[in-house]
Amino acid sequence: MTPGGYAGKWLDVDLTKDKIKEVEYSDKVLEQYFGGRGLAAKVLWDKVGDKYPELDPLDPKSPLMVYTGPMTGIYPGSRICVSGKSPVSMGTVGSTAATEFANEIKEAGYDGVTFTGKADKPVYLLITDDGAELRDAGHLWGLNGEKTLIKLNKEVTAELTKRKPNVGLWKDPGMIYIGPAGENIVRNAAVITKLCHAAGYGGYGALMGSKNLKAVVAKGRGSLPKVDAPESAKLLWRKTHQILIGRSQFRREGTGYAGYSVGAETSSEPIRNWQEEWHDEKSYAGPMFEHRYWVKKKWADFNCTTNCMKISCIKTGKWKGDITDMPDYELQAYCGTNFGIYDPEANIHLATLADKLGHSGINGPNTAGYAVELHQRGILKDSDFGFKPKWGDPETFDRILHMMAYREKIGDVLAEGTYRAALKIAEMKGLKPEETLKYAVHVKGIEIGAHGTRSDVDYTHDISYAASVQGGDHTSVAVDGYSDMSGSVFTDSAVFCNFTYYGVPQSLVFDFAKAITGFPITLESWRTVTGPRIVTLQKAFLMMGGPDLEWEPVKDDDNPPRFYEPLPSGPYKGKTTDRELVNTKLQTYFETLGWDERGIPTKETLKKLDLGFLEKSMSKLR
Amino acid sequence: MRIFLFITIRQICIYFWWKTLVKPIWIARDPSLCSGCRRCELACSIHHEGWMWPEASRVRVFMPFPGVEVPHLCSQCMDYPCVSACPVDALSVDPDYGAVIVDREKCTSCGDCITACPGTVPFLHPGDNKATICDLCGGEPKCVEVCIEAGYNALTIVNEEPNIHRKLYSRNPVDTARDLAVKMFGEKGEEVIE
């Protein structure tokens, strides 16, 4: 009997051979790794094992996981998790995005898909109740995200209607796809869905591109999987929603007011590639977005009452027709203040552009801002760009985002992501790596989310990124002690949204998890065993790294140099990240997780967490 | 005899008393307020199927373009074209609330009601393949309850006698979405739904 919440079947798709088979995982594996981020790490290990360091993530052999979790669709806030060996960090990231694709695939009877190989021409996978099939995507290749979505929606709906014309109207399928950035294997490209939602961290858009996989589409007519205790689950569903409905401020503003407040209040917003983190630009305040651009103020994904999303649309002028979400805080920051831009309209335009091109709206723009700082420092020249880049100039960033997506001029180097671009540019310009790396704001190759650590008043602190197995990922930061850390490991593995998790009592969430799966899961067991098991496995991958990149223990478990420069402006002027504290907390963090002083999991820990299979690889590192 | 008369009079009284309580209702829908949360689909399927089954829900939320969400459900047309189209009399009108009631035993899955409906609202159930239509939950529609609970108010109950307008709400949801897209996005709205 499959545990509750699971459809019980996963698809294994070999793109090279055009072979699709169904696989199952044992109850024990599911209980130990849940789904999404956790299960993907385990499946990756089972497929690759000790040979992990030799695996090039962009090689056809490299698996790509698109997984739901047991709570997906049932718990409020449906999401999909993409994972695999990250072409950016060389570890793994559980990268999630809110989308109906997630519940549709479960309704079709599958919990996820593992892709290996490479199709000889562009394809997309269509998943229905009758199974899965690869279909030609030649006519979609090269299209931007918006066009891809419009065409695919029509094409698949028409196909399903043709197959079963008499059942009535077919509701729209769910889908994830890549834009030109993914197709051209921009290393930090995103997997996109619903126009403006992205699984951004980890570079899984590049992985899809490397496999000639344009999209994955699902439409199921079945119910969501049965659960262990349906009556409790139904009650908990109502209860959880009542709590979420009560979060009125968040529901009203989403994170769309934070482009102003994270700068003005907490001094932790990237400004011109993090040269500053404070601003008081009232032109950029929430109401300036809301009053002119928000055409829908309550936008929710499947089974969500948090509705933090709002839809923006530009209706006049040269960017007429640009549609995106609020933009949310991360993109207000990265496609706005980070470029020295405080104009909501330019921000909406650049956020829309990032999504259409298939960039991750955090990571790609981090690299673009980095390039402009290198120009400011005289390292990159006008000739590298083919024009004179300027801070605060939307045209500059419009062009750079295009150049990156299509790998033109310096864009070809920037398409390797901030960290690798820094190394390449140093080489190109005859500089020492430190000279370019000192402006690169990343941890483990993953560009840092839009929450700085220097003011120490945001939710991100000293080791938030430095110790995280997902590097700069702001959705999954490390804290000393377990609670929040396992929180995001949990939501990424049960696969639902962080924003339907925070604000709900954790005990209730775990009661819900138990009612769904029937596993004897508690908050305590997650914090002390399951969460640490997943994080430890991810840490092992990160340390194994390879083939062209290895992180040095402790030395690379650190913040970027910029995060140790004093803040140059604002109420927290002069403050910076406390290096001493970073060192101490890092050790405490390692200790709490049962890793040695270099952050390598000890033999006892591996045994305790039932990760004995890692011992051989870890003993080599010790 | 007197007893008999008493019972009859009592029953007639009860009937009229009940009729003052039971008023036809209609679920008004405003797609521009719909968040796309689909809790209506979940609540509907929990009520009718015992578990979350969006595809079996009698209210169906279409989203041909992100943000353009259209809740699609029976409008209870005054002339009930679906009812008259059914060749085996599987459809009838509930006398209290005006909902279309499906006799699942009689339904032969021919799909004539789907074709007869101006909005193609009915569908064949993904489980038993029988015609499936909103039954107004016996006067307390669960979809409306959750939509209002969440403050979206895209679905609301109105107490009104049948009227000629209702039928006009029964449109293909993609046509409605095309209009909504223009209302939301202006000229661009013309392009987003092919």
Ligand code: SF4
């Ligand atoms: S519950 Fe209301 S807001 Fe949510 S999808 Fe249904 S009609 Fe739209």
